[in-house]
Amino acid sequence: MVNKIRRLFRPVLGVALFILIWHLLTLGNKRTDIPGPWLTLQGLFELFRQGILVKNIVASVFRVAWGFLLATLIGIPLGVGLGRFPELNQLFNPPVQLLRPISPIAWLPIATLLFGPVRWFEPSDVAAIFLIFLSSFFTITTATASAIATVDQKFLRSASNFGVKGVALVTDVLLPASLPQILTGLRLALGISWVVVVAAEMLGVQSGLGYQVNDARNNLRYDLVVAAMVLIGLIGLVLDTMMRALEERALRRRGILRR
């Protein structure tokens, strides 16, 4: 118990210091200036009372979930293929590396051109989901490919010695051996997705946390702008913590991480 308190002491102090500095820097500011912590907290309550906040959180999470899920479902199998067959990697790696540094936001015009007319979802949703897909797909594919390509030769030889090949080799040896690295890739990809969804929602949609930020700014309500920012940070932190927990579990199981 004492240990737990001691371990938490510095992180809590760090956050407290941050809030204090924020408070001092924004002393005397009104709602239309950059707000301090107290005004921001009040803004947060106001957003909750209006009931639009939950709707906007759901909209953002929904877009990230779909884009990230699609990127995972396509990226992992593709990464396995690229990691397993060097010829395939030589063919696909150059375009992947060429597309990877392009900010997904730069794809927005193309995304609206491509998915504007789709009617199953709200049109803007498909475009945003496409951007999220792009922002996680390359990271997931690259992480998976490099993990699969570097699986310990002993594991591969053991598998071939016991006659394990084909799909069983992938599911029982290659993927479990690469899981920690793949999870790291997924965590990074989810982090990028969360950053991108907010940016994408500032451009031509009517819902989501990014829209919330933009909408508050248009009303000169900077307390609501910062309240939404705080919320974006908190949700991002929760997502990252969840992924990190999965990653650490996989590492601990393999004896790479001891705690």
Add this chain to the structure above:
Amino acid sequence: MTRQEAKIRVKSVSKAFKKQGQMLTVLDEVDLDVAPEEFVAIVGPSGCGKSTLLNCIAGFETPTSGGIEIDGEPLSGPSPKRVFVFQETGIFPWLSVNENIGFGLRHKSPGERAEIVERTIKLVGLEGFERALPSELSGGMKQRVEFARALAVDSEVLYLDEPFGALDAFTRLEMRREVWRISRATKKTCLLVTHDVEEAVELADRIAVMTRRPARIRKILDNPLPRPRDPDLAEFRALKDEIFEILGVERRV
């Protein structure tokens, strides 16, 4: 030994790798026969290519020239009939002891698999650790899991590549005896690669001494010492010295 008698027959096997544009000969015309149920050790200086030879015999690598026959048939690749025992890291760290040992038994029914795993766990003395993960085990116990995984598939041949290399001195002695006991109880043909001369003399019926690279088999010695073998006996030491002398001559060349 006639052609039909040999379990494993290595016929003038050579292996060369390309390294920085140059061909590097690792194995040079190696010949070796191993009889059924025989325990043969290959000793040689570190890096001489003895592991490469074992990898070729196991089917993980292909010789540049020469041939390998198993039961008189040309080797077609790795097979569960001939299992390779790696150093401790060959077992899967994401699987429990039970699951590791059962890895080669996927074609069996779950009941049969559980029964074989239980029997093998008893054989290698891992009772009570069935659900443990490799990361929770000591080096010696990991080695037992590795060994048990190989025994569970009931192979005819065991290839042992420096299997005790990562163990501390005490555990190494203990595991040596265990390997001998179990390999005899299960009537395996064993081919051991090691740089530990004492280990080879304690375990093997015959000892093949390899030269430095490019590796050839310099001499194959019979080991007539009665078992259990005591490393302090004069005959044991004499055989060890003879091997050291063969290796030592190489060092002076």
